Amino acid sequence: MSNPILQLQNASIYQKDNLVLSNVNVEINKGEFVYLIGKTGTGKSSFMKTLYGDLPLKEGDGSIVEYDLKTLKEKDIPFLRRKLGVVFQDFKLLTDRTINDNLLFVLKATGWKDKDKMNTRIEEVLDKVDMKTKGFKFPHELSGGEQQRIAIARALLNNPELILADEPTGNLDPQTSVEVMEVLQDINKNGNTILMATHDYALLLKYPSKTLKCDNNEVYEVVQKKR
Numbered sequence: 001m002s003n004p005i006l007q008l009q010n011a012s013i014y015q016k017d018n019l020v021l022s023n024v025n026v027e028i029n030k031g032e033f034v035y036l037i038g039k040t041g042t043g044k045s046s047f048m049k050t051l052y053g054d055l056p057l058k059e060g061d062g063s064i065v066e067y068d069l070k071t072l073k074e075k076d077i078p079f080l081r082r083k084l085g086v087v088f089q090d091f092k093l094l095t096d097r098t099i100n101d102n103l104l105f106v107l108k109a110t111g112w113k114d115k116d117k118m119n120t121r122i123e124e125v126l127d128k129v130d131m132k133t134k135g136f137k138f139p140h141e142l143s144g145g146e147q148q149r150i151a152i153a154r155a156l157l158n159n160p161e162l163i164l165a166d167e168p169t170g171n172l173d174p175q176t177s178v179e180v181m182e183v184l185q186d187i188n189k190n191g192n193t194i195l196m197a198t199h200d201y202a203l204l205l206k207y208p209s210k211t212l213k214c215d216n217n218e219v220y221e222v223v224q225k226k227r
């Protein structure tokens with residue numbers, strides 16, 4: 001039985017008054033790994049931003065992790081983001097504190113209070129991305145691939161129902177991209193649903209999965225050829 005975690009119907013995606021994508025009909029079910037591809041400027045980031053409440057959904061209908069995007073209020077956004085894990089191309093780690101303190105910052109900001117529980121959760125997520133021994137380091141002491149693994153760990157802290165990854169391998173070399181992708185694949189196999197925007201076609205070929213394409217102001221599902 002399908003169990004949509006994300007549903008858009010006749011949605012239009014705007015950047016201010018500019019229509020970026022129209023008539024978007026997309027459904028993502030629990031447990032899926034879905035790519036969002038398309039040339040630069042075709043609207044991948046705008047699509048993602050609409051999903052995490054950074055751009056308003058002005059036309060059409062949309063629901064994500066049980067939030068109605070059409071009626072989403074400013075005050076709902078922090079709560080929506082707690083049910084989403086968002087991963088960016090440029091990692092967005094806080095440079096003035098250690099990895100452990102980066103993760104602690106997010107836990108405190110999202111309402112965690114118990115110190116032991118917070119430390120346990122930090123260990124758990126670092127373990128999931130194979131970075132358990134690196135918590136004491138500062139971001140600049142880690143490689144790009146390691147920083148991205150930390151960003152994925154941070155996204156996992158609150159057990160998100162959906163992970164939105166916008167070009168997570170965009171700043172990484174091909175070998176490191178594969179390593180980060182392996183982490184995302186493992187997380188998906190453990191039950192997390194992932195939507196990943198990318199223009200890395202090598203990854204698509206290596207890890208084939210459901211693919212949505214932005215092109216010509218539309219989003220449609222690509223049927224991958226069997227090789």
Ligand SMILES: Nc1ncnc2c1ncn2[C@@H]1O[C@H](COP(=O)(O)OP(=O)(O)OP(=O)(O)O)[C@@H](O)[C@H]1O
Pocket residue numbers: 015016018020038039040041042043044045046047214
């Ligand atoms: N802040 C903004 N204000 C106005 N227009 C914007 C803004 N950001 C992006 N756009 C426009 O919206 C369109 C889609 O951009 P978007 O960043 O979503 O594309 P993208 O597919 O993610 O590209 P890339 O792969 O380069 O990140 C482009 O025409 C872009 O110029």
